[in-house]
Amino acid sequence: MVRVRFAPSPTGYLHLGNARTALFNWLFARHEKGAFILRIEDTDAARSGEEYAAAMTEDLKWLGLNWDEGPDVGGSVGPYRQSERTPIYRKYADALLSRGLAYPCYCTPQELEGRRQEALAKGLPPRYDNRCRDLSEKDRRRFQDEGRSSSLRFKVRSGTVSFRDLVRGEVQFDLGLVGDFVIVKSEGTPTFHFAVCVDDGLMGITHVVRGEDHLSNTPRHIVLFEALGFKAPEFAHLSMIGGEGGGLLSKRDEAPSVRSYRARGILAEALVNYLALLGWSPKDNREILTGQDLVSQFSLAGLTKSRAALDHKKLEYVSGQHIRALEPQGLARRIAAHYRLNPDTPWLVELVRAVKDHLVTLTDVEPYLKIVQRETMDFGSCARETQELIRREEARKVLEAFKTSVARSGGPGGVDFHSIRQDLAQSTGLNGKALLLPVRAALTRESSGPELNLIVPLLGKERILKRVEEALQFGKS
């Protein structure tokens, strides 16, 4: 059975790169009817934060990427938080040490850094020179007596390592170019390379789907899997994603977080859909896909090798498509949740019905929400052109006529804009813009927006009359 994992380190909010990696793992697991595991890689105590771990799980849940095993739900091969697995790493490290596959290194970080800079300056590969590999007992004791602490390094065997990457094909590395690397830091915690291999081995991970930045780490991991006695999993290295400018999506320019999109009102299913399209494409030309569609169509074979750049315009397009696919009731519920409105607000569904086609994100509803919610129009603070429009003599005539028509109309069915409009056209002899723009301005303070025949019933007779009156008052001043 396929077992995959998403293993973020909680050093910040879940960003788009993380989310995409999580998504592809999830899609693969769901398509293969396998297991999706969440593992928190918090071995770097200084940089990791519990609040970030919590935020990440929340964001993953929001995206709909549910996991079968993880810190909160448990599972048979836990714990799923690396900070809780220290004894396990200790045990495996001791085993490597006693088998002569690892050795203590007494070099200080300053010494290592110095040598690295030196090598770089000479144009040499800045790798560790394995100098502590063959230390005599005497040397070791001497370093210990000097009070030096030691880290544990893995003895990298010679030869080459090759593997078949599921997206890149055959890849080969010369291990002679890889220095012995640290697997346990001097403070006693495992490094990323070590923890990952121990965990993936113990957790029965069958496929490692991760970013391409790990491609050249893979030979290290493969030799570690060998030494640890685990069968190495399959690997699939995802291409990276770039920023909008074409540059890289780095931590530096703070890769946009999933929650920033959520706050902007992007639908979770739209973000998932968009992210899936970044580096993967379905067999047919359809691009607007539900989570179900994605799961059923997903295949690692559809993954792209080259880097993809973010395109917010396209994200918005996808978002708009998903919003439009929602029933008014459903969309109203989402909007109510986003703005913490009472979901039973009676006019909300009607409003949504009226403006649905105008929305690309949930927050786009805000100006329309205001149209309904505004208590007083306060024309003094709205756009200059709207103010001028309302002051115009012609407009005032239209509004007077409108007032009369509205006042006359009504009944059990509410205000019917069609008949009012006919009425109005007759009494003023106007039509089109000249007739409707003043009405729109008085009712919404805007010169554009959703169709009036949708807005008018929404506002109701009382509020319409009040607003028209306000507009007329303002026009006088």
Next chain:
RNA sequence: GUCCCCAUCGUCUAGCCCGGUCUAGGACAACGGCCUUUCGAGCCGUCAACACGGGUUCAAAUCCCGUUGGGGACGCCA
């Protein structure tokens, strides 16, 4: 510097493995038109790409070599 990965419209991509069907397809954007009281949406249309140079071949976006460009790794970060 060394090693590894990548290279099709501005952007996401199909095609490449198994050369001819590719005067390179789709989508977003841009631009134009239709519809519309307006914006948007919708519909229709236009513009737009095989990084470069060598091979191989009757034929290359597709295979091979090189160049250039971009990215990654070489950390007691992950």
